[in-house]
Amino acid sequence: MPTTIDLEGLGLESGGQILLDRALAGLAPGDRLVVGGRHPALRLHLAAWCRAEGHRLDPDTDPPTVVRGSADLDRWRxxxxxxxxxxxxxxxxxxxxxxxxxxxxxEPGGPALAVDWVDRDLVWADVAPRLYAQATANQWDPATAVDWTAAGPVSADVEDAVVQVMTYLVENEQAALMIPARLLSRLHPHYREVMQLLASQAADEARHVEIFTRRALLHRDVLGRSGAGGRASLQTLLEEPDFTLASFLLSVLGEGSFLDLLHFLHRHAPDRVTADVTRLAARDEARHVAFGVAHTAHVVRSDPAFLHRLRAAVERRHTALADTAGLNRQVFEALVVLAAGSWAPTAIERGWREVLRLQETMDSGRRRRLEYLGFPADEAAALSALHTRNFM
Ligand SMILES: [Fe+2]
Ligand SMILES: [Fe+2]
Known part of the structure; x- marks a missing residue:
């Protein structure tokens, strides 16, 4: 008993072929499908469609009968x-x-992707889906999340320091934007939660570039200085070809230290806007650090020998930067002035101590994260000491 289908007045050019496909899907090659319908060109169109789709139209039957071919099955076999x-x-x-x-x-035969990272354990962290959900829920709008009119009066000297620090932050944020963008473009999209997380990280950094630029220009037309040593430090991050090493250097060591810097700036902010922009950026950065740490720990768990590669990466970077100035002196001094709040000698002395304390906080944070990854305490301390003076 052949299967039948009634297309009623429907033509093949206006959707009838969808019904035919559906009816044929349940049949085996050689099975027959009787096609009823009132469309005047039904037989003519069926003949053409059968030729194109690899079926056969029985020439001797009325209503027309399609004999199922196997071309579509072969294609997906x-x-x-x-x-x-x-x-x-x-x-x-x-x-x-x-x-x-x-x-x-x-379907086989499509173009292969030219991507570098196709192995789960080289890019994955179990926390990635959750971090991505968090990142999506916590996006904020620079136009409304910061009250840009709240910029109180800041003394000219302190404002200079703010502008210098913001100039430095923007430079670092630009590196932090380019690195995840570069990593995600070379990642197999099968690991989509990591790709999505890196995309949201890049979007976070784009906002950080915006808010720090905007704060720098709040009362001034001209930005501060960009030291060659700081840029050399960031360049080594951009040039790290390995996914995990890039994530480790950028997020575990760099953004981890940067997070302490943002907390410091928030604490010593001379106005509401500076306090807001550093608080908002710090919230995002904590997520970036969380992924870097979780991902690096994931890699080390699946291959404990990877600790050697992490150590070598820190040492390599240290050697590459040995002849550079590290942190721009203007940035260091601007941090002192911000923590001092004024140029009075006693205030500067306090500010100086605060910046030294900041560096200790950064160091102990790096050591803690390195120990979490599996380094013994003495090695974690030694590696932390080799970290770039540029903080990131
Ligand atoms: Fe950032
Ligand atoms: Fe970041």
Whole structure:
């Protein structure tokens, strides 16, 4: 008994082929499908459609009868799923899956993706999906999250210091924007939560560039200085080719220290706007650090020997920067002035002590994170001491 379908007045050019496909999907090659319908060109269009789709139209029947071919089945015969389900994050993502969604049935023969990172354990952290959800929920609008009219009167000397620090922050934020953008473009999209998280991280940094620029220009037309040593330090981050080493140097050591700097600036902010922009940036940075730490720990757990590569990366960077000035002197002094609040000698002495304390806080934070990753305490201390004087 052949299967039948009634297209009624529907033509093949206006959706009839969808019904045919659906009816044929349940049939085996060689099975017959009787096609009823009133459309005047039905037989003519069926003949053309069958030729195009690899089926055969029986010339002798009325109503017309389609004999199912196998071309469409052949096309998908070797198709494989990109992971069993949408939530199945596999250990090795096939570049041949290309841009197919995780869990999709992938027709063979499409272009392969030119990506570098296709292994889960080289890019993953179990916390990535949760951090991405948090990042999405915590996006803020620089136009409304900061009350830009709240800039109180700041003395000219202190304002100079603010402008210098903001100039430095923008430079660092620009590096922090480019690095995740570069990493995510070379990552297999199968690891999409990591890709999404890096995308939101880049968006966070774009906002940080904006708010720090805006604070710098609140009362001035001209920005501060950019030292060659600071830029050399950031350049070594941009040039780190390995995903985990880049994440480790940028987020675990760099952004971790930067977070302490933002807290310091928030505490010593001479006005509401400075306090707000540093608080908002710090909230985002904490997430960036959390991913860097979780990801690096993930890699070390699956390969404890990776600790050697982390150590070598810190040493390599230290050597590369040995002949540079590290932190721009103007930035260091601006931090002292901000913590001092004035140029009175006793205030400067206090500010100086505060900046030394900041550096100790940064150091103990780095040591804590390095120990968490698996370094013994003495080695963590030695590596922390080799960290760039530019903070990031
Ligand atoms: Fe940032
Ligand atoms: Fe960041």
């Amino acid at each position: 070797d198709a494989r799923r990109a992971g069993r389900t949408a939530s199945d994050v596999v250990a090795h993502a096939d570049p041949e899956w290309g841009l197919a969604a995780r869990g999709a049935l992938v």
